[in-house]
Amino acid sequence: MxxxxxxxxxxxxxxxxxxxxxxxxxxxxxxxxxxxxxxxxxxxxxxxxxxxxxxxxxxxxxxxxxxxxxxxxxxxxxxxxxxxxxxxxxxxxxxxxxxxxxxxxxxxxxxxxxxxxxxxxxxxxQPAQRIEIDGVAMDFDKRLVTRDGAPIKLTPKEYDLLAVLYRNAGRVVTHRQILAAVWGPAHGEDTQYLRVFIGQLRAKIERDPTAPTIVKTEPGVGYRAAEP
Structure with a gap:
């Protein structure tokens, strides 16, 4: 080894x-x-x-x-x-x-x-085409998000936001990095805007949005998706 x-x-x-x-x-x-x-x-x-x-x-x-x-x-x-x-x-x-x-x-x-x-x-x-974290799976080929096999309806921006976090699962992604990737470099300082979208996303994917296990907050820095 x-x-x-x-x-x-x-x-x-x-x-x-x-x-x-x-x-x-x-x-x-x-x-x-x-x-x-x-x-x-x-x-x-x-x-x-x-x-x-x-x-x-x-x-x-x-x-x-x-x-x-x-x-x-x-x-x-x-x-x-x-x-x-x-x-x-x-x-x-x-x-x-x-x-x-x-x-x-x-x-x-x-x-x-x-x-x-x-x-x-x-x-x-070798980018994974399917990533699953705590029962929530993203199929990048089909552009589909499911929980325990049942589809979750996300807006295009919510999907892109979750994709950035899943592609970097286990790593901290800063507010600026997320905003630039999903909304463009001009929105690099719109952290309150991002917080609203994170809240919407958690409401759809987390079993308990008040105690998230998939999308975790790194205070003052950004967000981290849990390890698959």
Whole structure:
């Protein structure tokens, strides 16, 4: 069984040592980088399956490194950072990060997020034509949504909104990303408009819209569809 290759980019030696040991024990092959320049070189030449990226690097801001990585690679990137402001999270996700984990962190949660990101990348390589979450299935070929086999009637925008979330199941999708994908870049700031549509969508697909299990809110950042 192939071990996924993880590139850990962090300039703190103790974090590097801890993650190298913990992730190796969890079944990953680990490579490390201390600077943005090293990270870009290894991302381009080392063919990692996933990158864990700190934002506070000695030579460059991690967000700039992320922006450069996205110029040539779709490798999943999980930001691991002590920066906990919503604006930092939103900017990193908008730049193409697949997830954002705050320091201090639990290794169990981090490895679970690594596995989820790797599963999503594998699915993205061969886009699924049918995705089911908690009994609600989307058949992309038929453009059909059902719950336990019974059709659910969605408007075209509700369908497109759910499709964006399902295609990114397990990942946070920011307000801006959703609005741009469904309504166009000019609507990137219309978060209240999006909230209304999310409410309408939940009323149709969730067993209990007041306690959603399919479309979950990431406060101040966006939404996340549960893992299939």
């Amino acid at each position: 192939n071990q996924p290759r993880i590139l850990v980019v962090d300039d703190e030696p103790q974090i590097q040592r801890f993650l190298s040991v913990a992730l190796s024990a969890a079944g990953f092959r680990v490579q490390t980088a201390e600077t943005g320049a090293q990270a870009l070189r290894l991302a381009a030449t080392g063919a990692p399956d996933l990158i864990v990226l700190d934002l506070g690097l000695p030579d460059r801001d991690g967000k700039d490194v992320l922006r450069d990585i996205r110029q040539f690679s779709t490798t999943p990137v999980i930001v691991l950072s002590a920066r906990d402001r919503e604006a930092e999270k939103i900017e990193a996700l908008d730049l193409g990060a697949d997830d954002y984990v705050e320091k201090p962190f639990g290794i169990g949660e981090l490895t679970a997020r690594l596995r989820a990101a790797l599963r999503h990348a594998a699915h993205a390589a």
